[in-house]
Amino acid sequence: GNSVTQMEGPVTLSEEAFLTINCTYTATGYPSLFWYVQYPGEGLQLLLKATKADDKGSNKGFEATYRKETTSFHLEKGSVQVSDSAVYFCALYSSASKIIFGSGTRLSIRP
Amino acid sequence: NAGVTQTPKFQVLKTGQSMTLQCAQDMNHEYMSWYRQDPGMGLRLIHYSVGAGITDQGEVPNGYNVSRSTTEDFPLRLLSAAPSQTSVYFCASSYSKGAGLEQYFGPGTRLTVT
Numbered sequence: 398g399n400s401v402t403q404m405e406g407p408v409t410l411s412e413e414a415f416l417t418i419n420c421t422y423t424a425t426g427y428p429s430l431f432w433y434v435q436y437p438g439e440g441l442q443l444l445l446k447a448t449k450a451d452d453k454g455s456n457k458g459f460e461a462t463y464r465k466e467t468t469s470f471h472l473e474k475g476s477v478q479v480s481d482s483a484v485y486f487c488a489l490y491s492s493a494s495k496i497i498f499g500s501g502t503r504l505s506i507r508p
Numbered sequence: 509n510a511g512v513t514q515t516p517k518f519q520v521l522k523t524g525q526s527m528t529l530q531c532a533q534d535m536n537h538e539y540m541s542w543y544r545q546d547p548g549m550g551l552r553l554i555h556y557s558v559g560a561g562i563t564d565q566g567e568v569p570n571g572y573n574v575s576r577s578t579t580e581d582f583p584l585r586l587l588s589a590a591p592s593q594t595s596v597y598f599c600a601s602s603y604s605k606g607a608g609l610e611q612y613f614g615p616g617t618r619l620t621v622t
Contacts, residue, residue: 401550438615439615439616440512440598440600440613440614440615440616441551441598441600441611441613442613443610443611446610486550486551495553495556495566496553496611498543498550498551500548500549500550501550
């Protein structure tokens with residue numbers, strides 16, 4: 398069946414460092430891919446999405462490119478801030494499996 | 509808009525007790541769903557609804573019941589609580605369950621079953 402695998406955390410970086418959080422997926426067909434972010438004490442919020450191969454989603458300085466050849470959707474940001482500290486979830490949607498979330502990656506940014 | 513609201517924020521139950529977690533949205537969304545979030549396991553879909561009067565099971569439905577009598581409300585019922593149901597529960601909604609559509613999440617209910 399469909400699945401999402403993302404890098405285990407926690408990830409700790411210094412402010413202004415480059416961020417990559419890896420996400421790979423297994424799916425039949427052509428799923429849509431998402432990154433959600435969860436700030437402490439809150440529900441999840443959609444960060445960005447891509448609905449077809451080679452699409453790039455971007456928001457708040459974060460980017461991710463839908464790579465069908467490597468079945469990946471890695472999240473990147475060029476210069477992280479303390480306010481980016483949160484838990485990040487990769488997810489996929491297909492009509493067969495509905496939405497599936499990865500296990501989440503906790504990101505902590507040091508001032 | 510209040511978005512998606514959930515009550516209560518926190519709840520402690522004894523094994524065997526029953527309770528209802530409330531979820532409401534004011535965005536006229538057709539699709540609503542319930543998830544549980546457990547450490548290291550991400551979110552898992554419990555039940556979902558594609559419109560008033562229509563519900564279906566997700567990945568982990570056992571021990572939970574839902575109904576959808578109105579577009580706005582989607583309560584989750586625990587019939588006989590078990591310690592394995594200790595978790596954080598999130599309700600979410602979207603315009604439909606179609607690909608690429610954003611889900612809006614409530615703030616969550618933290619449930620402890622002793």
